[in-house]
Amino acid sequence: DTAHPNADARRGSVGYAQAGVQVRVVDGDMRPLPAGEVGEVVISGDALMKGYWGNEKATADTVVDGWLRTGDLGSMDADGFLTLTDRSKDVIISGGTNIYPREVEETLLAHENVSEVSVIGVPSPEWGEDVVAFVVATGDGPCDAPQLDAWCKSRMASFKKPKTYHFVQDLPKNSYGKVLKTSLRERIAQELEGEHQA
Structure with a gap:
């Protein structure tokens, strides 16, 4: 109707x-x-x-x-x-507030130079969790962290926008094409572990 x-x-x-x-x-x-x-x-x-x-x-x-x-x-x-x-299980709790990854993903996907995106929460000693975005750019134009930060800031509450952006060639997916957020969390955990060891 x-x-x-x-x-x-x-x-x-x-x-x-x-x-x-x-x-x-x-x-x-x-x-x-x-x-x-x-x-x-x-x-x-x-x-x-x-x-x-x-x-x-x-x-x-x-x-x-x-x-x-x-x-x-x-x-x-x-x-x-x-x-x-x-x-x-994907909801991000930052500063005691629920942030839904899908909302952040849809905002970023509306940018003309973003092809794919997946948003996860990573542990934060200050906020509980930080919002992190994995972005696949289209390659058709500029697409960097400051640009996407400004894009998100103009379209959603500031606390919802990603704290960091990881630009990748592709996102890990299962045989049905669903993004494997567990793999992205493991990648971040390995990076943090490497930083602590360094």
């Missing part, structure tokens, strides 16, 4: 729950959150798995009172349209 006042937001959503499935957005204590608030997406229904084979702890952590914790973060509007925000 392109005439609906929330048409643009709905296009960015994953839709609404289909027949036989219930979807909620909840807080850390599994309490449903009001429309528009970001929390973890949980699902329930007859098609839900009963648990992990031979792993009671994983089952207890994942299936709570008949609801499967997906690990995805999102918000639901008043009409039931769900918009995914990020993965809970």
